[in-house]
Amino acid sequence: MTAPAYLELAQLLSTATRIEPHLMRTVRLTAAPHLDAGAEGDLWFSDVIGVRNPRMVSFRPSRLPALRQALAARIAASGTDDPVHRVGPVVAAAHVNLPPTLLLEERIAWLTVSTAADDPERIDELLRPALRALVREGRTGVADWFAGAWDRLPPLARSTTTAWQLGQMARRAGAEVRMPQHLALVTLADVxxxxxxxxxxxxxxxxxxxxxxxxxxxxxxxxxxxxxxxxxxxxxxxxxxxxxxxxxxxxxxxxxxxxxxxxxxxxxxxxxxxxxxxPAVAQPVVPVPSDLGGRLRSLRYSGGVTQRELASIMDVSVSSISSWENGFVVPPLPRLELYATIFGLEEPPRPYRSPPAVEELTRAERTRRRALLDELVRLRDEALGHRVADPAPPWVPLRYPPGERITVVVSQVPSDLRGTNPLADPRSPDFVESYRYADLDALIEIHGHLRAVNPDNEVRITTPDQLRPDDMSSHLVLLGGIDWNPVTRELMQAVQVPVTPIHRDPESAGGFRVTVAGTEQTFTAVLADGQLREDVAHLLRAPNPFNLRTTVTLFEGIYGAGTYGTVRALTDASVRDRNANYLAAVSDVGSVSVLFRVPVIANEVVVPDWTMPGTVLHVWPAPDGR
Missing domain, CATH: 2.60.40 (Immunoglobulin-like)
Structure with missing residues (x-):
């Protein structure tokens, strides 16, 4: 299909900040004389135009990248005598009386399409006078121009350090500039x-x-x-x-x-x-504690290893090491035997290396191992004999009346993300239906727990597109946020909770917005070097808006780690009773919402304990009734 003639003219004019009738005609006659005058009218009233008045038009910023890419390709493929090379000078001559900032914008745009190689240094050089005018001369008009020009500037120009500096100063002057939060090239010297x-x-x-x-x-x-x-x-x-x-x-x-x-x-x-x-971390001489968790911690300190390094040696999660040292969980005997082997060695244990077999130890190492194991077993017996269990919660959040149906609604992975995996293709003989599900870790955990604590209830798994009308009146358990689960979106609209999920998209990393008494606060996940270090998750328990005699329980995070951590907060044996007691303490009205942090260490989700300070970010209903 042939592209409309006006698009060729639009490509030629795409470096201009504004297009007057005389400029449109001059460029057409200079670089595209084969187009008739009708192309000018077609362009004037086309959908690529964002601003139109009797004197001039300008392009929609969203259409500029494609138009300029096409112009750059034509220039690159043409000879030096091709009239397309005269378009930039023609635009500059026609706009000689425009404000300097608009002329600067046009020069940068022409530079990016007419130069074969990317030249950020040259763009920095062009932008520096504007930065000086704003910083040294206080010309706030530069800030207003930059805020308006941001979406029109070529991506290469937006990625330069001078553009970043201009953005910071424009913000200081009160202009709103939608800039990326991180630029790899920016240094302290630039600031x-x-x-x-x-x-x-x-x-x-x-x-x-x-x-x-x-x-x-x-x-x-x-x-x-x-x-x-x-x-x-x-x-x-x-x-x-x-x-x-x-x-x-x-x-x-x-x-x-x-x-x-x-x-x-x-x-x-x-x-x-x-x-x-x-300051450096002090390495004090740790006295031998009388409790098992403290003794395990002292052994790790004496060996000079971190929790993550010890977890790699023992092939367990960091959260396991932490729970053993804090006394939340008593480690099984095989793990204590491993502790005795590791810390009975002559040399400190080496991270990311498996410890030697017992028969490979020296006689002195075997003697130390035996004495240490006897000590750890004695402390374990004492811990098991004197442990004070968490009190039984007054209600179990995931236990339902016998015989009542439970429907687990899990997000479906979009078809374009399932790719060419034959296991996810219904036409394949090896098709596995579960490959369609998102949040598989959370789904496996919640389904097993629901079946275990509700042996007399039917538990059905489904996706939003396969929901039956009678499913909506059952007890609903929703996994995943609004991005892939439309049922979650409908629920959040029906239940008046001051927590609003924020979509993840190319412009936003997503998050949760909390609105209290007209004041908004946004909570986002923490990433470092592209790795998730902490997610933010949301648990909502409320009457089912489609059947007030049943309930709905929502488990969602910004990422899958948050959804899994929310489920584990109510299923993990080490914290579920404590967290259930927390829910009972903060709400007795049948509805409760908890927004909280979910740490992620070495790609392992640390099960959240809502009673630990700093874990819960927001709870509703609040103690003051808001």
Whole structure:
């Protein structure tokens, strides 16, 4: 199918910020004389135009990338005598009296389509006078121009450090600029260029096991660091002992976690040149504790290994190590035997290496192992004999009256994400229906638990597109958020809860918005180096709006880890009674909503305990009735 003639003319004019009738005709006669005058009228009234008045038109910003890409391809394939090379000078001559900022925008656009190689340095050079005018001369009109031009600028221009600096200063001047939160090329030196014009903010920096935790506002006990107010905040972390280069960190949201193994001091440098130091982790002589969890922790400290390193040696999750050391769970005997082998060795255990077999130990190592194992077994027997169990909760959130139906509604993975996997293709002889389901970890966990605590109930699994009318009146258990589960979306509209999920899309990482007394607060997940370090999850328990005699229970997270962590909060034997008691304590009206953090360590979900400080972000109904 042949493209409309006006599209060729639109491509030729795509570097112009505005198009007057005389410019449209001049460009057509210069570079596309084979088009008749009708192409001008067609373009003037076409859908690629976003602004139209009797004197001029301008393009929709969303259509510019494709138009400019086509123009760049034509220029690259043409000879130097092709009249397409004269389009840029023609536009510049026609617009010689336009404001300097619009002329700058046109020069940048023409540069990106007429130059074969990407040249961000040249674009930086073109943008610097605008930055100087805003920073040194206080010309706030530059900020207004930049905010309006952001969507029209070529992607290469938006990715430059000078564009980032302009965006920060435009925000300072009151303009709203939709900029990406992180640019890999931005350094502290780039922030220092504009730092004198920016106010300061105070953040908190502290150690968090094998990571550096950065919070805003600062948490109690954290190192208070003052740095320029940019979006994102930028600081540098370095190891003063090694003398190596520092690592620039972009601080986004109210909580950022940065992987940082080792126990030595950490130097923190800001764009103003201020230097702060986190002291080295003290390695005190730990007295031998009288409880099993404390003894396991002291062994790990004496060996100089982190929880993550020990988990890799023992081939268990980090959450298991933590639960054993904190006394939440008593480890089985085979794990204590492994502890005795590891910490009975002559040399400290090496991370990510399996310990030797018992027969490979030296005589002295076997003697130490035997004595240590006897001690750990004795402490285990004492722990089992004197443990105070959590009190039985007054109600079990996932136990239903006998004989009543339970319907688990799980999101379906979109067909384009299932790809060419034959196991997910209904036409394949090897088709497995479960491959259609999202949140499989959460589904397997919740289904097994529901069957175990409700032996006399029918438990049915279905997807939103296969829901039957009578399913909606049963007890509903919903897995997954609004992105893939439309039933969750309908439920959130029907139940008046002050928590609103935010869609994940190319422009947003998603999250949850809490609105209380007209004040909004947004909570997002924490990612570091592309890895999920902490999700935010939501549990909602309420009467079923489609049948008030039944209930609906929603488990959702920003990512799958949050959904799984929400399920585990009510199924994991080590915390489920404690969390059920928490729900009973905060609500006795039949409805409850809890928004909370779900830590993720080494890709393992740490089961959330809602009674631990800092875990719950919002609960509804609140104690004050809001």
């Amino acid at each position: 220092a260029t504009i730092a004198a014009e920016l106010p300061d903010v105070v953040i908190g920096v502290q150690r968090d096991d094998d990571a550096i935790l950065i919070t805003e506002p600062p948490r109690r006990g954290s190192k208070r660091v003052k740095l320029p107010d940019t979006d994102p905040r930028l600081l540098e972390l370095s190891d003063p002992a090694s003398g190596g280069p520092g690592r620039t960190v972009a601080v986004t949201g109210d909580r950022t976690s940065v992987a940082w193994p080792g126990t030595g001091p950490v130097r923190i440098t800001t764009a103003r040149g201020a230097v702060y130091t986190l």
